[in-house]
Amino acid sequence: xxxxxxxxxxxxxxxxxxxxxxxxxxxxxxxxxxxxxxxxxxxxxxxxxxxxxxxxxxxxxxxxxxxxxxxxxxxxxxxxxxxxxxxxxxxxxxxxxxxxxxxxxxxxxxxxxxxxxxxxxxxxxxxxxxxxxxxxxxxxxxxxxxxxxxxxxxxxxxxxxxxxxxxxxxxxxxxxxxxxxxxxxxxxxxxxxxxxxxxxxxxxxxxxxxxxxxxxxxxxxxxxxxxxxxxxxxxxxxxxxxxxxxxxxxxxxxxxxxxxxxxxxxxxxxxxxxxxxxxxxxxxxxxxxxxxxxxxxxxxxxxxxxxxxxxxxxx
Numbered sequence: 189x190x191x192x193x194x195x196x197x198x199x200x201x202x203x204x205x206x207x208x209x210x211x212x213x214x215x216x217x218x219x220x221x222x223x224x225x226x227x228x229x230x231x232x233x234x235x236x237x238x239x240x241x242x243x244x245x246x247x248x249x250x251x252x253x254x255x256x257x258x259x260x261x262x263x264x265x266x267x268x269x270x271x272x273x274x275x276x277x278x279x280x281x282x283x284x285x286x287x288x289x290x291x292x293x294x295x296x297x298x299x300x301x302x303x304x305x306x307x308x309x310x311x312x313x314x315x316x317x318x319x320x321x322x323x324x325x326x327x328x329x330x331x332x333x334x335x336x337x338x339x340x341x342x343x344x345x346x347x348x349x350x351x352x353x354x355x356x357x358x359x360x361x362x363x364x365x366x367x368x369x370x371x372x373x374x375x376x377x378x379x380x381x382x383x384x385x386x387x388x389x390x391x392x393x394x395x396x397x398x399x400x401x402x403x404x405x406x407x408x409x410x411x412x413x414x415x416x417x418x419x420x421x422x423x424x425x426x427x428x429x430x431x432x433x434x435x436x437x438x439x440x441x442x443x444x445x446x447x448x449x450x451x452x453x454x455x456x457x458x459x460x461x462x463x464x465x466x467x468x469x470x471x472x473x474x475x476x477x478x479x480x481x482x483x484x485x486x487x488x489x490x491x492x493x494x495x496x497x498x499x500x501x502x503x
Contacts, residue, residue, distance in 0.1 A: 191263060192257035193227040195326070196220050197235055202251040202322060204242050257325065261342070264327020265470035276473035282311045283480065284332035285321040288388040288418055289463060290435040295334065296487035297480075305479050317387045324468055329479055331467040333484075336388055343466045346477070347482045347495045351436040351459040353395065358428045364450040371395050371454055379428035380421045383414045388461075389489045392433045395459045423451050435461065436491035464494075 198210035200220070210217040228235055237250035241354065245253060285294065294312065301310055313320075320332040325342060333348065355369045363369060374395075382389040411431060415421035423434050426448035439451050465484070467477055485494045 189227060189230060190223075191260065193223050194259055196223050196261065197227065197249075198234060198256050198326070199241060200224065201249075202319075203243050204244065207241060213439075215480065222287050224468065246461060247354055249344050249381055255460045257291045257412070260326040261468075264468065267327060268468075268472045276475035277305050277308050277479060279307075280309050280475070281476050281480070282309045282313070282328070282330045283434065284313045284315060284329045286315050286332075286334050287386065288382070288390075288435060288438070289333055289335070290314045292435075293487060295485070296489070300483040300486050301374065301480070307478065308476060316385045320383075321466075323465060324412050325450065325464065327468075330473065331465055331469060331480065333465050335463050336390070338387070338466075340466070342469060344469050344471075344477075345464045346481055348463045348481065349464055349489065349492045349494045350460055350462050351489070351492045352460040353392070353454060354439060354458075355433060355452045355454065356378045356425050356432045356434050356439075357452060358425055359432070359448055360428065361450065363431075363452060365453050366436055366497075368453050368455045371459065374431070374433075375444075377467075378413070379434040380413050380415055380424050382418070382421065383416060388418075388435065391459070391461055396431060422449060433459075437489040439490055441490075 196213060197211065200206060203209040203212060206221055207217050210220040213220060224235065231252070233248055233252070234246050234273050237244045238244055263345075273483075290312075298310060301308070313323070314358055315323070317334050317338050321338060321343070322335060323329040324332055336345075344412065353361075355374070357364050361411075381392060413424065415424055418434060418438050422434070422438075424430065425432055434451070465477065467480060471477070485496070487494075
């Protein structure tokens with residue numbers, strides 16, 4: 189039994205697909221499949237039920253996968269102990285970030301980090317919240333910038349900033365000159381949403397629960413379309429397909445009048461999200477986390493309230 193085999197079974201359990209798991213582990217599918225079959229033969233159990241388009245985990249396999257996750261997390265902790273006597277600001281920091289934050293924070297963050305701690309380059313990975321948490325717990329990432337809420341078990345979390353949501357409309361839309369919009373009004377509109385897996389999609393659905401269902405009695409949304417990124421959705425809005433909700437940091441200039449999209453605030457209190465940095469409790473490079481924290485606070489993000497220790501405790 190090897191740590192690599194344990195990593196493979198955790199990946200298959202997550203992806204429910206051998207091919208996708210192999211891609212996530214950066215190996216060929218036959219390599220992954222042979223390794224897992226070898227582990228099953230060694231243990232004398234069946235971990236995965238193969239058949240159809242989706243792989244399922246057997247009841248006993250689920251227990252083995254859960255234990256494998258704990259072993260991988262403890263292995264990462266051993267590496268952290270070995271690194272305790274090293275300079276915490278020397279060497280790369282593996283930082284994850286979700287898709288709806290990365291494009292807007294990273295340009296400023298990377299520049300600030302290079303200026304402040306050039307000896308600690310960032311190795312960046314964009315991904316979904318659930319995947320970043322798994323990579324954190326397996327020791328594949330050192331820290332991740334995400335939006336609450338998410339399961340925080342085994343993780344330290346430090347608030348970075350709060351950002352409100354705004355409605356994005358085609359410039360010819362009937363609401364384009366409005367001063368504010370009530371979230372309940374959105375149920376009558378064709379909405380553009382991110383696809384499944386994006387936490388921001390779930391946050392938008394919380395703003396207007398009617399978006400999450402189709403209704404035949406007139407009190408649900410008319411239609412929804414999905415986009416792969418906020419920028420793709422913004423282009424769809426500009427073409428007049430529908431409206432969407434965007435986080436404030438993704439909006440370059442709310443008051444611009446010469447673009448194809450208009451941005452209108454929600455009626456107060458506006459829906460918002462809190463962005464945080466999370467890391468394993470066993471991670472020993474606290475000075476590295478503090479460096480990223482301070483660099484984020486120094487970044488200039490449109491319409492965003494950066495959080496000091498005092499503001500975080502009162503909001």
